[in-house]
Amino acid sequence: MTIELHPQEIDTLGGVPLYQQIYQLLRAKIESGVFGFNSKLPAEETLAVDLGVSRITVKRAMNELAAAGFVTRYRGRGTIVSYSHNTPTVRGDYMTPMEHLRQLGFNTEIELKHLEEVHADAELAGHLEITPGALVxxxxxxxxxxxxxxxxxxxxxxxxxxxxxNRDDIAWRPFTTLLAEAGHMVVSAEQTILAETAKGKTAQALMLAEGAPVLTIHRVLRDSEKRPIQFSVTNYRADRYQYHMVMHDLERKAPAD
Structure with a gap:
């Protein structure tokens, strides 16, 4: 299906920069599903002609879309939509591991990208309370x-x-279940929430531009013996995950500003 854009859709006489108008125009069409997930946007040259603007203006708008996580730009392939209007925004909290997404009625799939044995550096060894250099x-x-x-x-x-x-199970089963079956039921967790930017294989896997925002959670899982049994780093697309927290007894202990 060919989707045409027209000069009437932007205001060349207004005070809003053209690249911002084009960004908003394309973003709205992506968010509404006109341009669906994994579809290819028209080429810069085509958009420039259709909208009656310079290619440089279109390029800047495209770069803004990529930085916001709506598209991914591939050399030789063009600009691919990386935002799905069908994907809900998930509200997670301390007690909601991602393995429970199915129970929330969402269709989820796990894809194993890489599996190897590595020597723990000092930081990782600290999280797992093991000797630096030990295999994990x-x-x-x-x-x-x-x-x-x-x-x-x-x-x-x-x-x-x-x-x-079982290594084959890692490709599709929740890790909390696998750990329990291995005799290490998860009974507690400690996590740190960070605001970071996507880089390298993380950006590529999440279909984000380098430097796009991600919500990162570092989590240490412990068993009934309080032993650290796993350390994980999870990067979430910022447009698809929110962290939700409820605080009680604020009249007795007010949070710091």
Whole structure:
């Protein structure tokens, strides 16, 4: 299906810069599903002619879309829509691991991207309370939500525990279940929430431009013996995940400004 844009859709006499108008125009069509997920936007030259503007103006608008996570730009392939209007925004909290998304009625899939054994550096060893240089299993997984990339997860598991887990199961089963079946039920978790930017394989997996915002959660899982049994770093697309928190007893202990 060919979607045509027309000069009447932007105001060349107004005070709003043309690239911002084109950004808003294309963003609205992406958010409404006119340009669907994984579809290809018209080429810069085509848009410039259709809208009666310079290619430089269109290029800047496209770059703004990429920085905001709505499209991914590929050399030789063009500009691909990386936002799905069918994908809901998930509200997560401390007690809601992503493995429970299915229970919320969402269609989720796990894709195993890479699996290897690595030597723990000092930081990782500190999280897992092991000796620096000890072997751990590193699993890189991509979770799709309603068919679109949602989160990129890197799990580190001590080898004595990982050895009890079927490697084939890692490609599709929740890690909390696998850990429990290996004799290490998750009973507590500690996590840190960070605002970061997508880089390298994370940006590529989540179909984001380099430098696009992501919500990053570092999480240490512990078993009934309080032993750290896994350390994970999860990067969520900022447009698809919100962190929700409820605080109680504020009259007794007011939060700091």
């Amino acid at each position: 299993q590193r699993a890189e997984r991509l979770r799709h939500l309603e068919g679109a990339p949602f989160s990129f997860i890197v799990n580190h598991t001590p080898m004595d525990i990982a050895a009890q887990i």
